[in-house]
Amino acid sequence: MLYRLPEYIDPLQLADNRGELKGQIPVSGLDRLNDLLIADTGSVTVALFFGREGRLPKIEGTLETELNLCCQNCLQAVVWPVKHSVKLGIVKTIEQANRLPEDFEPLLINTDTVFLKEIIEDELLLTLPTYPKHPYDCLALHKDIKNSDTDTGQTHKKNPFSILANLKNTGDLNGSTKK
Structure with missing residues (x-):
């Protein structure tokens, strides 16, 4: 069963209590991510588990969604499925971040509470391809569709510069008949 996610969390307290967050967040609420999407439909399924590994407070879990990105070849929508594993070590200093085990990414916190949406959004932004x-x-497919449209008897568009060819032939440029 999915529960409503809190807006702010205290990751250290959740780690001490072995807390867990499960729920969904709408894609439309992820502002930085929306700038890269064609459509902001759907939601992100979140399952985050907090705990400690020795003295290290950690967050582990998964994020699942389907994002509508813009294909860089044909500029049409491409559905990008995301199933991302989250493995964060909660740290307060850069020195602590440098001592994290290799399989952990740092979550640098300055205050007790953190905006949960920002953690989710950061993790999703890291999963996006550079050129979706x-x-x-898809270019060959769109070219074939375009060619089949012209083969079915569609008329060709008139060249907007054809009027310039007529002006050149008559020698009448701006009312001047200079030779």
Whole structure:
């Protein structure tokens, strides 16, 4: 069963209490991520587990969603499925971050409470490809569709510069008949 997620969390207190957060957050609420999406539909399923590994407070879990990105080849929507594993070590200083085990990423906190949405958004931004593309040759597909449209008897558009050719032939540029 999915529960409502809190807006702010105290990650150290949750780690001490072995807390867990499960729920969904709408994609439309992730402002920085929305700038990169064609559509902000759907939601992110969140399952985060807090605890300690020795003295290290940690967050582990998964984020699952489908994002609508813009294909960099054809500029059409491409659905990008995300199933991301989260493994964060909660630290307060850069020195602590440098001592984290290799399989942990640092979550640097300055205050007791943290905006949960920012953690989720940061993790999703890290999963995005630099150049999202369809897994197939979408340009060839769109070219074939365009060619089939012209083969079905569609008229060609008139060249907007054809009027300039007529002006050149008559020698009438701005009312001047200079030769």
